[in-house]
Amino acid sequence: MKNYKRDSQKKNNYDWRKLTLELIVVFLGVTVGFLLNNWRIQNQEKSLEQKYLHGFAQNIKTNNTSLQTSIETDSLRIENLKPVILTLQSGEFPADSVISVFQNIISISRLEFHTDTYQEIINSGNLNIINDFQLKEKIVNYHISIDGVKFVEDYFHNYHSTFVLPFVLNEFNMLTGELNNLDIIKTVKFSNMIASYYSLLQQQLNVYKELLVKSIDLRQIIESSLSK
Numbered sequence: 236m237k238n239y240k241r242d243s244q245k246k247n248n249y250d251w252r253k254l255t256l257e258l259i260v261v262f263l264g265v266t267v268g269f270l271l272n273n274w275r276i277q278n279q280e281k282s283l284e285q286k287y288l289h290g291f292a293q294n295i296k297t298n299n300t301s302l303q304t305s306i307e308t309d310s311l312r313i314e315n316l317k318p319v320i321l322t323l324q325s326g327e328f329p330a331d332s333v334i335s336v337f338q339n340i341i342s343i344s345r346l347e348f349h350t351d352t353y354q355e356i357i358n359s360g361n362l363n364i365i366n367d368f369q370l371k372e373k374i375v376n377y378h379i380s381i382d383g384v385k386f387v388e389d390y391f392h393n394y395h396s397t398f399v400l401p402f403v404l405n406e407f408n409m410l411t412g413e414l415n416n417l418d419i420i421k422t423v424k425f426s427n428m429i430a431s432y433y434s435l436l437q438q439q440l441n442v443y444k445e446l447l448v449k450s451i452d453l454r455q456i457i458e459s460s461l462s463k
Contacts, residue, residue, distance in 0.1 A: 288457045290352030295454045302447045303343040307442040323426050334412045384442045391435045
């Protein structure tokens, strides 16, 4: 009877130790698997974040080139129109200046912004994959600013197509460079059209410049993040 109890106790002790060892092995296996899975997910997210940052950098670079070109073009138009505004205010606008004026106001800038990376990250719900909160905030604000620029552009284009182009096409002969009626340059309509165009052009130029400053700052931050 005593021998049976001893054998039973030994067997129970042996089974308990074996079970404990198995539990430890299972625990370590699950933990290692969990850590490896987390490491794999973090690597995937990091790679995806880098992909988006590269995309943002490329989009901003392209946008900046277009912005700089439009800023130069609009700045030149404003410089050309400044003396015209002063002359209109004096009430002595020479007829031979009409050609250069109409050449300046016949066209306006319109940018095609590249925002495909932002659209992709928003539509996929992956915006939070950008770990740096300040960088993420700047990216969002940058694209909000683009929408603001588009609003100014749309307003300017609507005015241009509604008032400026019809006036030019009705009153100015593009082939001969002559006005249908020389007295038109003395009218309030003519003065208001030129003054409004000049004002809207200045507004558009200002938002272009503001966006370019944000673009340069954001691109530097993104490139700094990519180099880490």
